[in-house]
Amino acid sequence: MTENELARALRGVRDLYTTGLAEHGATPAAVGWRDATAQRLRFERLARAIDEHPPEGPATVADWGCGYGALLPHLDADPRIQVAAYDGYDLSAGMLEAARREVGDARCRWLHTAELERDADYVFVSGTLNVRLEAPEAVWAEHVRDALRLLHARARRGLAFNLLTTRVDWRADGLFYADPAEWLAFCLDEFSRSVSLQHHYPLYEWTMIVGGAATRRR
Numbered sequence: 001m002t003e004n005e006l007a008r009a010l011r012g013v014r015d016l017y018t019t020g021l022a023e024h025g026a027t028p029a030a031v032g033w034r035d036a037t038a039q040r041l042r043f044e045r046l047a048r049a050i051d052e053h054p055p056e057g058p059a060t061v062a063d064w065g066c067g068y069g070a071l072l073p074h075l076d077a078d079p080r081i082q083v084a085a086y087d088g089y090d091l092s093a094g095m096l097e098a099a100r101r102e103v104g105d106a107r108c109r110w111l112h113t114a115e116l117e118r119d120a121d122y123v124f125v126s127g128t129l130n131v132r133l134e135a136p137e138a139v140w141a142e143h144v145r146d147a148l149r150l151l152h153a154r155a156r157r158g159l160a161f162n163l164l165t166t167r168v169d170w171r172a173d174g175l176f177y178a179d180p181a182e183w184l185a186f187c188l189d190e191f192s193r194s195v196s197l198q199h200h201y202p203l204y205e206w207t208m209i210v211g212g213a214a215t216r217r218r
Contacts, residue, residue, distance in 0.1 A: 006143060009135040010114075014091040016131060017067065026068040026098045031127065038203060042162060043074040045198050045207040046124050049158035050080045052196060053215050055121055058084035062120035064151060065128025066090050069099030072108065087111060087120060114147075116154040121212075123151050125161035130205075132176040140176050145186065152191050155212035159191075162207040165199065180206045192216060 020030040028039040050059075059081055063071050066088030075083050089111045090096050096110040111117060129147065132140040144163070152159045163178040171177055180199050187195045187210050194211030201207075 009133050012133045013131050018092045018094045021094050026102050031067045046160040049122055049160040049209045052209055053158040053211055058082040059121040060085045062087045062116055062123045064089050064125045067095050069103040119154045119156055121157045123155040123159045130164050130176055133174045156214045157212045159210045162205050164205050168204050
């Protein structure tokens with residue numbers, strides 16, 4: 001797959017979520033979730049990065065693939081963290097406009113780009129890397145590795161991301177399934193010895209939490 005073909009696949013992902021928003025509004029269904037309970041469980045698992053690498057005062061957050069901004073209200077309800085600034089990144093302009101309407105918070109920047117513009121204490125990636133459409137699995141896996149390298153470089157305290165698990169008995173076309181053991185080794189080899197894997201919750205995915213730059217001295 002050439003760089004242009006990867007760009008075409010990413011445009012397809014953008015259009016998929018833009019269409020979902022038009023059909024379902026700013027709801028979990030717009031981003032592929034059956035209900036708010038499943039979405040909340042996913043956020044709870046990602047937010048364990050806060051327990052593993054506690055903030056030193058108010059924290060900054062980057063949400064890569066923020067959709068309509070549902071993660072920030074979840075974090076605001078969490079007594080473990082005070083969010084001082086939140087950067088939401090998305091390829092869908094429609095999703096970003098919905099986030100502005102739904103969240104409308106002065107702490108937020110809504111950024112129509114895939115490149116993080118500044119460091120953050122916590123970088124969260126919620127489902128952003130699960131849809132590959134026509135991209136070959138091997139090529140998409142390399143795209144995921146490249147994305148995680150760039151995101152981890154911006155994370156001061158922790159990077160938390162999730163991927164669909166290969167430990168399933170049925171797979172949907174166009175989705176990316178990742179072997180948890182393989183990706184655990186990748187994170188340990190490339191990022192930090194401070195890595196934890198969560199594979200014991202009732203969704204067909206796993207969540208990885210990786211220590212950021214400020215945790216490496218520990």
